[in-house]
Amino acid sequence: MDKFNIAIDGPAGAGKSTVARLVAKELGFIYIDTGAMYRAVTWKALQSGITAEDREQLVEIASKLRIELLPGEHGQQVLLDGSDVTGLIRSPEVNQNVSAVSAIPEIRTLLVAKQQEMAEAEGVVMDGRDIGTHVLPDAKVKIFLTASVKERAERRYLEMKARNEDVSLEKLEREIAERDRMDEQREVSPLVRARDAVLLDTTGIAIPQVVERILELTKSAEGKGTR
Ligand code: CDP
Numbered sequence: 501m502d503k504f505n506i507a508i509d510g511p512a513g514a515g516k517s518t519v520a521r522l523v524a525k526e527l528g529f530i531y532i533d534t535g536a537m538y539r540a541v542t543w544k545a546l547q548s549g550i551t552a553e554d555r556e557q558l559v560e561i562a563s564k565l566r567i568e569l570l571p572g573e574h575g576q577q578v579l580l581d582g583s584d585v586t587g588l589i590r591s592p593e594v595n596q597n598v599s600a601v602s603a604i605p606e607i608r609t610l611l612v613a614k615q616q617e618m619a620e621a622e623g624v625v626m627d628g629r630d631i632g633t634h635v636l637p638d639a640k641v642k643i644f645l646t647a648s649v650k651e652r653a654e655r656r657y658l659e660m661k662a663r664n665e666d667v668s669l670e671k672l673e674r675e676i677a678e679r680d681r682m683d684e685q686r687e688v689s690p691l692v693r694a695r696d697a698v699l700l701d702t703t704g705i706a707i708p709q710v711v712e713r714i715l716e717l718t719k720s721a722e723g724k725g726t727r
């Protein structure tokens with residue numbers, strides 16, 4: 501199969517990382533989770549006692565960070581200046597601060613350049629919020645995955661329960677709705693469906709069916725002129 505790029509965007513809990521990883525595996529492509537990069541910068545900022553308001557300091561720190569994304573057994577491994585931060589970047593503190601950090605234009609410029617570099621050789625499935633609209637506007641396949649806020653919160657709830665984490669479903673639902681609002685309303689590269697992205701509402705739809713649908717769309721897009 502020829503190499504090309506696939507962009508998968510959508511809100512938190514839509515199934516982007518799960519589905520993108522499986523699609524990449526099926527096609528022999530590389531999976532890139534761009535949210536992990538914004539999370540890594542946010543984690544570092546929190547560690548350094550810097551908030552999104554300390555913009556200059558934050559940009560300075562972010563410009564010096566070495567972020568590596570490595571394929572792992574159960575998803576992508578994230579290294580920050582050589583240290584494994586894969587689990588640390590999923591903390592509630594990072595969840596609460598990541599949208600504010602990722603609304604800073606200079607941070608986006610830095611990370612988008614890295615993401616475009618990673619996709620240069622093609623053959624990547626990249627997920628995020630602005631991949632189809634901004635990072636890879638020429639991606640051959642563009643998907644906008646979504647599901648109701650209620651179902652997305654329930655999915656996260658089940659995930660956290662399985663890890664024995666103490667959570668309230670109502671709180672998760674509020675947090676997801678708030679993150680959606682911030683990501684959709686920010687000025688730079690807000691979360692929005694690209695005009696040429698296929699909308700897949702996965703409410704009530706199981707993972708294998710979603711993967712199957714994306715593989716079908718990929719097959720029918722093969723042979724088209726764009727990448
Ligand atoms: O996994 P989940 O959907 O909860 O979030 P994520 O994909 O890890 O992304 C975390 C946050 O990073 C999002 O809420 C956005 O604020 C930001 N993000 C972004 O602005 N642009 C991207 N391409 C990816 C993530």
Ligand code: CDP
Pocket residue numbers: 510511512513514515516517518519655656659702705706707710
């Ligand atoms: O990356 P994103 O935040 O969009 O979502 P995810 O982390 O891939 O998926 C969130 C949770 O929903 C995971 O536990 C998935 O197994 C689950 N999921 C699901 O139950 N049904 C789907 N159609 C997609 C995801």
